[in-house]
Amino acid sequence: MSRRRLTILHTSDVHLESDTFGDTEEGGAYRGRIRAAFSQVVDKALEERADLFLIAGDLFDSNRVSEEAVRFALREIARVPCPVVLIPGNHDCYDHRSIYKRVDFRAAGPHVHLLTAEEGALLEFHSLGAAVWGRPVIDHDRSFRPLAGIPARAGERWHVAMAHGYFSDEDEGSHRSSPISPAEISRSGWDYIALGHIHLFDDLSRGGVAASYAGTPAPLHLGSDEGGTVALVVLDPHSGVLITPQRVALAV
DSSP: OOOOOEEEEEEOOOOBTOOTTOSSHHHHHHHHHHHHHHHHHHHHHHHTTOSEEEEESOSBSOSOOOHHHHHHHHHHHHTOOSOEEEEOOSTTOSSTTOHHHHSOGGGGOTTEEEOOOTTOEEEEEGGGTEEEEEOOOSSOSTTOOTTTTOOOOOSSSEEEEEEESEEOTTGGGOOSSSEEOHHHHHHHOOSEEEEESOSSOEEOOBTTBEEEEOOOSSOSSTTOOSOOEEEEEEEETTTEEEEEEEEOOOOO
16 A cells, blocks of 8 residues: 555644643633633644644543533634544543543544544544554553553554653653653654653654654743644655644734
8 A cells, every 4th residue: 555645733732721830811811822722722723734634632621620620622622623632641631530531522523533542543534544553541650651552553654652751761661650762762663653741842752753842832931922842744655754843823
């Protein structure tokens, strides 16, 4: 099977309904800016005519968000015409309180796919010539390895993985929770790994495997009028994988 060119919009760490500044006027303004940032991310997916839209964890700041906040997220995700794939992160982890157990995200449409199998799950998108694998964060501790159990490549399709955790050059000996090592990235042999957890864009490609943190699309500071970033990823059968950080523009 010959592979077609594939455009991916990769975001993470949106942190909808952040309680960083509490129940204050400033906190409410900041949460409004986060919502505006996520709307801009969806607009970017439409603008770029993305084939896949990946949310690599922490769409929500916690599992205690309001029903109104969930409805906002579902309305925005429903605007995306391409397949949307989500994994729970450490803030919206897949434990007994999980928002993803209380809400059926397919209400946004049949194009929405949530990966919640503890051992990881693989989705096949035959029309795109692509497969997407990911694991949810259940317990954010040192024993959880986000890339553990990633299957070997199979066939000529594009192989895309999602992982929410802390990249460490300490390799296998990291003392951080949910560690991801350079060796795990390189030995996967996959085409692209969409990372979440760190709020700044970072290209962490290793051993011929493309990988990056998209960063957060939200403003990094309370008073900032500038949004964060998302990653635009193009998988081309001739030129390979190109990762480009895209600035999220917010209305002042």
